Amino acid sequence: MIEKALKGKPAYWMWLAILGVFITIGAVCYLRQFFYGLGMTGMGRDLSWGLYISQFTFLVGVAAGGLMLVLPYYVHNYKAFGRITILGEFLAISAILMCLMFIMADIGQPLRGLNMMLYPTPNSMLFWDMVVLLGYLSLNIICGWVILTHERKQVKPPKWVYFFVYLSLPFAVSIHTVTAMLYMGLPGRHFWLTAITAPRFLASAFAAGPALIVLACLLMKRVANFDAGKEAINKVTTIIMYAAIINAFFVALEFFVGYYSQIPGHIHSLQYLFFGLEHHGEFYNNLVPFLWAFVLFCAAGLGLLAYGKIKDKLSDGLVGAACALIFLGLYLDKGLGFVLGGLVVTPLHEIVEYYPTANEIGITLGIWATGFFVLTLLYKIAIGVEHEVEG
Amino acid sequence: MDKQRRKFLKIAGATALAGVSAPAVVKLTSTPSLAASDHGAAAGHGDSHGEEQPTGIRYGMVIDMRKLYGKPELMDKAIEACHSVHNVPHFEDKKNEVKWIWKMPFENVFPDHSVYYSAKIKEENEYFALCNHCDHPPCVRVCPTKATFKMEATGIVAMDYHRCIGCRFCMMGCPYGARSFNWFDAKPNIKKYNPDFSARTRGVVEKCNFCAERLPLGKEPACVEALKDTGAIVFGDLNDPHSELRKILDKEPTIQRKPTLGTKPSIFYIV
Numbered sequence: 001m002i003e004k005a006l007k008g009k010p011a012y013w014m015w016l017a018i019l020g021v022f023i024t025i026g027a028v029c030y031l032r033q034f035f036y037g038l039g040m041t042g043m044g045r046d047l048s049w050g051l052y053i054s055q056f057t058f059l060v061g062v063a064a065g066g067l068m069l070v071l072p073y074y075v076h077n078y079k080a081f082g083r084i085t086i087l088g089e090f091l092a093i094s095a096i097l098m099c100l101m102f103i104m105a106d107i108g109q110p111l112r113g114l115n116m117m118l119y120p121t122p123n124s125m126l127f128w129d130m131v132v133l134l135g136y137l138s139l140n141i142i143c144g145w146v147i148l149t150h151e152r153k154q155v156k157p158p159k160w161v162y163f164f165v166y167l168s169l170p171f172a173v174s175i176h177t178v179t180a181m182l183y184m185g186l187p188g189r190h191f192w193l194t195a196i197t198a199p200r201f202l203a204s205a206f207a208a209g210p211a212l213i214v215l216a217c218l219l220m221k222r223v224a225n226f227d228a229g230k231e232a233i234n235k236v237t238t239i240i241m242y243a244a245i246i247n248a249f250f251v252a253l254e255f256f257v258g259y260y261s262q263i264p265g266h267i268h269s270l271q272y273l274f275f276g277l278e279h280h281g282e283f284y285n286n287l288v289p290f291l292w293a294f295v296l297f298c299a300a301g302l303g304l305l306a307y308g309k310i311k312d313k314l315s316d317g318l319v320g321a322a323c324a325l326i327f328l329g330l331y332l333d334k335g336l337g338f339v340l341g342g343l344v345v346t347p348l349h350e351i352v353e354y355y356p357t358a359n360e361i362g363i364t365l366g367i368w369a370t371g372f373f374v375l376t377l378l379y380k381i382a383i384g385v386e387h388e389v390e391g
Numbered sequence: 392m393d394k395q396r397r398k399f400l401k402i403a404g405a406t407a408l409a410g411v412s413a414p415a416v417v418k419l420t421s422t423p424s425l426a427a428s429d430h431g432a433a434a435g436h437g438d439s440h441g442e443e444q445p446t447g448i449r450y451g452m453v454i455d456m457r458k459l460y461g462k463p464e465l466m467d468k469a470i471e472a473c474h475s476v477h478n479v480p481h482f483e484d485k486k487n488e489v490k491w492i493w494k495m496p497f498e499n500v501f502p503d504h505s506v507y508y509s510a511k512i513k514e515e516n517e518y519f520a521l522c523n524h525c526d527h528p529p530c531v532r533v534c535p536t537k538a539t540f541k542m543e544a545t546g547i548v549a550m551d552y553h554r555c556i557g558c559r560f561c562m563m564g565c566p567y568g569a570r571s572f573n574w575f576d577a578k579p580n581i582k583k584y585n586p587d588f589s590a591r592t593r594g595v596v597e598k599c600n601f602c603a604e605r606l607p608l609g610k611e612p613a614c615v616e617a618l619k620d621t622g623a624i625v626f627g628d629l630n631d632p633h634s635e636l637r638k639i640l641d642k643e644p645t646i647q648r649k650p651t652l653g654t655k656p657s658i659f660y661i662v
């Protein structure tokens with residue numbers, strides 16, 4: 001099946017070449033970091049997690065989001081998703097690869113990474129995160145590949161693979177829950193120390209992941225002659241809307257807890273993220289525009305979808321714009337705000353703002369490009385098989 | 392190799408103090424601490440410093456700030472002593488800083504304690520901050536490789552710099568900002584290299600080790616030794632009711648950093 005990825009129109013090769021450029025830049029930046037140290041990043045003693053971990057957190061959500069396609073199809077036998085479940089599985093594979101790369105980019109001694117397995121430590125949530133991420137990755141590789149090969153031969157997939165399909169459902173939930181637990185259980189980090197972190201992560205994941213898949217479908221409809229079907233897209237956008245609204249509800253609850261209880265630790269991060277924080281005469285607000293963009297983007301995306309649904313005018317353009325807005329909005333919320341907002345007040349009660357360095361951004365873009373490179377190849381194969389079966 | 396070194400540390404630590412104290416089940420402090428009246432007791436959080444690790448040795452420290460008020464140079468001496476014996480590198484910018492013990496304003500060291508209408512002396516002076524060698528250390532709980540671990544024989548929260556992968560999860564877990572990461576190579580920034588103690592490689596975390604390497608040699612922690620004539624820092628076994636440390640704790644009201652988090656610090660402050 002691999003050969004399907006090796007044939008394509010010039011635009012396909014152009015796209016891969018562009019990604020290749022970013023991958024190269026990322027690789028060079030990474031080598032610099034590898035030889036000089038993580039001091040090349042904007043992180044420091046008082047703010048010791050940054051862009052890498054926040055991208056990781058967001059991408060775990062993207063990977064888990066595929067569940068919203070797999071579950072209706074396999075559990076509720078919702079046939080309209082038949083053509084796109086494979087897209088959910090393949091998105092999960094590339095998202096988790098990105099996650100693993102971000103972790104490797106983040107740790108100070110990458111060559112010792114295996115110590116996590118050599119000295120397994122069940123009381124550490126990072127250990128469990130590794131377990132569920134690797135598990136989910138393997139499950140998706142197995143399910144995606146077996147189902148696709150059988151579809152190509154036009155025979156039913158073997159029974160045993162369904163065991164793995166059903167197993168992957170709780171795994172999808174667990175990867176994001178355990179990722180939330182990395183944050184939720186830390187004493188003294190008030191912004192993260194809340195049980196709503198996990199459900200909020202899941203809600204935003206179930207909007208962001210499917211939104212990305214819809215975007216991919218719309219794009220492939222134009223360039224690859226692949227139609228996911230109107231009903232499927234319609235249904236996915238409904239799921240996205242519910243998930244995004246639930247996420248907004250959870251964010252509002254955070255505001256209530258903070259501003260009604262008036263406990264400083266619960267207010268500080270929200271204040272910093274949305275309004276700016278004053279401390280000893282200095283004003284810290286470098287993330288405010290991003291967080292308001294999150295609010296606006298999500299509201300606009302939801303508004304567009306609601307309008308389209310009520311008037312029954314869900315054009316591709318409208319759906320695409322709405323999904324792009326929601327995806328970007330949720331990225332700003334979780335891929336920037338959640339991690340950096342939680343860190344702005346240090347345990348020693350100083351305010352430290354974070355500015356990533358060019359080198360760090362280079363690595364980040366490189367990893368995203370690598371993920372999209374893998375995703376492109378996988379989607380190319382999946383569509384190639386569908387065309388072969390139909391044509 | 393790793394295991395053996397660790398075992399050695401444990402045995403050495405324990406034997407050095409064998410015979411010094413019989414295991415005793417006692418309350419750590421019999422005087423109610425200010426901290427408890429601040430939060431715990433009133434809010435019904437219960438005992439904010441109950442009898443944990445009740446048997447064996449549990450090292451701790453009391454820092455008598457009264458003896459250091461107006462004498463920042465004494466504090467610097469202790470800091471310098473610690474950092475030079477432990478090859479702690481010096482970086483100019485705050486971002487890359489590595490430190491095991493340092494001084495900071497009251498509101499930073501004790502952010503949970505009200506600073507309204509506080510005594511002038513509190514505002515004019517800085518306070519020591521260092522690892523608390525918590526009895527319930529969150530840094531140990533979160534570490535995915537056991538590179539940070541508690542030496543059960545002594546209660547010291549120690550690190551294996553050869554196993555640490557540099558994920559910095561422990562820095563997220565520690566509510567006291569006690570840990571530093573080696574963002575760059577340390578060697579060029581170590582003023583005078585002490586060959587008796589290894590320097591850390593780039594990409595690992597480090598912190599105060601309660602001088603676990605000195606105790607078996609019968610030496611006190613370097614910071615305690617540096618301030619010996621003032622008696623500002625007293626080090627000893629919290630579980631030994633006859634230790635000098637316990638005698639002070641029995642007599643003087645003390646406070647601890649962020650007591651409501653349940654980490655049970657082993658460092659006590661008299662302010």
Ligand code: SF4
Nearest residue numbers: 522523525528530565
């Ligand atoms: S003070 Fe921080 S580093 Fe030290 S034992 Fe407690 S949690 Fe760990």
Ligand code: SF4
Nearest residue numbers: 534555556558559561
């Ligand atoms: S940085 Fe090192 S000591 Fe800290 S949690 Fe990671 S592996 Fe453990």
Ligand code: SF4
Nearest residue numbers: 473599601602612614
């Ligand atoms: S106990 Fe030892 S390691 Fe800790 S601050 Fe004092 S001198 Fe440094």
